[in-house]
Amino acid sequence: MLAKLIKGAAASATLALASALPAQAVDLQFYFPVAVGGGAAETIEALTNEYTADHPGVNIDAVYAGSYQDTITKVITAARGGNAPQLSVALAVDMFTLIDEDLILPFDDFIKTDEDRAWLNSFYPAFMENSQTGGKTYGIPFQRSTPVLYWNKAAFAEAGLDPETPPATWEEMVEMGKKLTKKDANGNVTQWGVRIPSSGFPYWLFQGLTTENDVILANADGNKTNFDDPKVVEALEYMVSLSKDHGVMEPGIVEWGATPKAFFEGQAAMMWTTTGNLTNVRKNAPFDFGVGMLPANKRRGAPTGGGNFYLFKGTSDEQLSQAVDFIKWITAPEQSAKWTMATGYVAPRPATWETETMKQYAKDFPPALIARDQLEFAVAELSTYQNQRITQIFNDALAAAITGQKDAATALAEAQAKADAILADYR
Amino acid sequence: MQKRQWIHGWLLVLPAMVFLLLFTHVPALTTIWNSFFSTPRGRRPSRFVGLDNYDRLFDDPVFWKVLGNNLWFALGTIPVSIALAIVMALFVNRAFTGRSLVRMAYFTPTVLPLIAVANIWLFFYTPGFGLIDQLLGAMGFGQTNLLGSPDTALAAIMAVTIWKEAGFFMIFYLAALQSIPPQLTEAARIEGADGWTIFRRVTFPLLMPTTLFVSINAVINSFRLVDHIFILTNGGPDNASSLLLFYIYETSFRYWDTAYGATLTVVMLALLCLLAIGQFFFFDRKVHYK
Numbered sequence: 001m002l003a004k005l006i007k008g009a010a011a012s013a014t015l016a017l018a019s020a021l022p023a024q025a026v027d028l029q030f031y032f033p034v035a036v037g038g039g040a041a042e043t044i045e046a047l048t049n050e051y052t053a054d055h056p057g058v059n060i061d062a063v064y065a066g067s068y069q070d071t072i073t074k075v076i077t078a079a080r081g082g083n084a085p086q087l088s089v090a091l092a093v094d095m096f097t098l099i100d101e102d103l104i105l106p107f108d109d110f111i112k113t114d115e116d117r118a119w120l121n122s123f124y125p126a127f128m129e130n131s132q133t134g135g136k137t138y139g140i141p142f143q144r145s146t147p148v149l150y151w152n153k154a155a156f157a158e159a160g161l162d163p164e165t166p167p168a169t170w171e172e173m174v175e176m177g178k179k180l181t182k183k184d185a186n187g188n189v190t191q192w193g194v195r196i197p198s199s200g201f202p203y204w205l206f207q208g209l210t211t212e213n214d215v216i217l218a219n220a221d222g223n224k225t226n227f228d229d230p231k232v233v234e235a236l237e238y239m240v241s242l243s244k245d246h247g248v249m250e251p252g253i254v255e256w257g258a259t260p261k262a263f264f265e266g267q268a269a270m271m272w273t274t275t276g277n278l279t280n281v282r283k284n285a286p287f288d289f290g291v292g293m294l295p296a297n298k299r300r301g302a303p304t305g306g307g308n309f310y311l312f313k314g315t316s317d318e319q320l321s322q323a324v325d326f327i328k329w330i331t332a333p334e335q336s337a338k339w340t341m342a343t344g345y346v347a348p349r350p351a352t353w354e355t356e357t358m359k360q361y362a363k364d365f366p367p368a369l370i371a372r373d374q375l376e377f378a379v380a381e382l383s384t385y386q387n388q389r390i391t392q393i394f395n396d397a398l399a400a401a402i403t404g405q406k407d408a409a410t411a412l413a414e415a416q417a418k419a420d421a422i423l424a425d426y427r
Numbered sequence: 428m429q430k431r432q433w434i435h436g437w438l439l440v441l442p443a444m445v446f447l448l449l450f451t452h453v454p455a456l457t458t459i460w461n462s463f464f465s466t467p468r469g470r471r472p473s474r475f476v477g478l479d480n481y482d483r484l485f486d487d488p489v490f491w492k493v494l495g496n497n498l499w500f501a502l503g504t505i506p507v508s509i510a511l512a513i514v515m516a517l518f519v520n521r522a523f524t525g526r527s528l529v530r531m532a533y534f535t536p537t538v539l540p541l542i543a544v545a546n547i548w549l550f551f552y553t554p555g556f557g558l559i560d561q562l563l564g565a566m567g568f569g570q571t572n573l574l575g576s577p578d579t580a581l582a583a584i585m586a587v588t589i590w591k592e593a594g595f596f597m598i599f600y601l602a603a604l605q606s607i608p609p610q611l612t613e614a615a616r617i618e619g620a621d622g623w624t625i626f627r628r629v630t631f632p633l634l635m636p637t638t639l640f641v642s643i644n645a646v647i648n649s650f651r652l653v654d655h656i657f658i659l660t661n662g663g664p665d666n667a668s669s670l671l672l673f674y675i676y677e678t679s680f681r682y683w684d685t686a687y688g689a690t691l692t693v694v695m696l697a698l699l700c701l702l703a704i705g706q707f708f709f710f711d712r713k714v715h716y717k
Binding site for chain 1: 468469470549553554555556564567568569570572574575576577660661663664665666677680681682683684
């Protein structure tokens, strides 16, 4: 009886609401991570508010979900509990994990017009490599990055090097590194030549080296890795030799988080880190600095990185099409330009770089263009099924070689065997 | 009358019991249950696998590595932090100017959240321009990389833990010291005992109940305190500073291998039970309750 009463009341309330509003309100929930400093969260909020102001009847609940790691944990937990958000930004490399958990939908289901198809084809191909598999698109590039080389022009001048020319090859990086490494009277190093951080997720910057050595770490289906390829071994030997043989890099695991600070303090004359740090370095470096592409070996190269938009299962088609509409809007050139300038992330569509605001920004601050130009040489970030576990196995192998516990070939062969054991299920 | 008392008793126990059942016993039992199944993935439901997960555990080098690390971690942190706690408690149990200030200083690490504190320690340990390296540099030593080297990473984590724990244990010892009747030490002094003998024969034995309590807590903490690892090393390099609980977190919430996570948790629960029971038996003969 009571249940009936409540049902009746609910039904009439819905009717009343439906007649009061022009169209039924669409509620969307949107999780986003923040991985860099600055006004990333505020910019997302501002953009979301702008969209809802233009689209009455749409409510977007933008939820700041912590780091990338926290966000994926929260999204998976919420989805398992039946409360999946409609859309979320998460690491591009978690695509296979989300497919494996059966939580996301391909965007192809919502692409109907030619205009939609043109939109899907308007992103840099380097970014789409981590967003498509099996002929379907599961991710839309949003906060994407790539590693670049930052160098201290003052230190270059002091060492008698041309302050405007960064190293172009691996050999040059070692030679310049030797000139840039300074020691005090006791023989202790006060300034290292180069700093390639290796804590937390060493695989990412290391992938810069493997790509330059012309080898891909995992296939596009995400079920086979090439960790024991001789070219990967060679890249790791080069990385180890920087501190072991050439003495141009700090030995042991080099902390990722302290890297910009070490650069500002003059502890390292060159550093490899994400373009996401561009605004940070611009604000805090007490000297003139340059930004360049990573040095080449067999070819130029770098991985891409960062987060994509994903669409989650479990809600109505109406909500999902609205979510796709929102994603189209926020990746449009004007909005995307605002986002890039606020954070330093690489705008994922060539069209964004054609806007007046971006042209002006690039004119004032030419280093912003380096990352874009490097995209031509960039490849997909290492991504497989059971991605977190596979990358951790790879990270452990890199750490073992960097700290001298194992030689590069042994460490990588072991990692490949472990990865094979896990990925065999997915072939 | 008798019956009403019985109901009354149950009602009093009920709130605590409900929460214990809901948040401790039921999850513990489901964990054991889950450890016999495979991990459900979206496209593959979980199925009964018997002891497969335990087989995998015995062959998992990372498991043995983190278990060994945990053993060293416990051996390194528990005796040192308890000894430090006793020394600090004895020190601040005397009358001197600024006593409250010193007591507060010793207790501060306990009040601060471990995550925040770990960020400060991260700066101490930073190679090149961190506090430790600046001090060493002033003395003419070269750069260290305590967190980035497999030989020192675990020790660096242990130092933070000892610093965090000793002050907390000191409070218990301080309370215990103040409850020891002063006549006992006075009597011992009249008998001609020196300070060390008084401590060894009178004070320390009377502190045994506290030592039992503190050491059980310390053992539990040595399996429980992993917050700072997330900040300082993330278990690296190559699992050199990873502990059992940290590995459980990684397995369950990073790799989403919940079944294997459950298996690891069962091992940890069993270990903790054994240790707690062992401690009660081991200390039983040495603890003098009043």
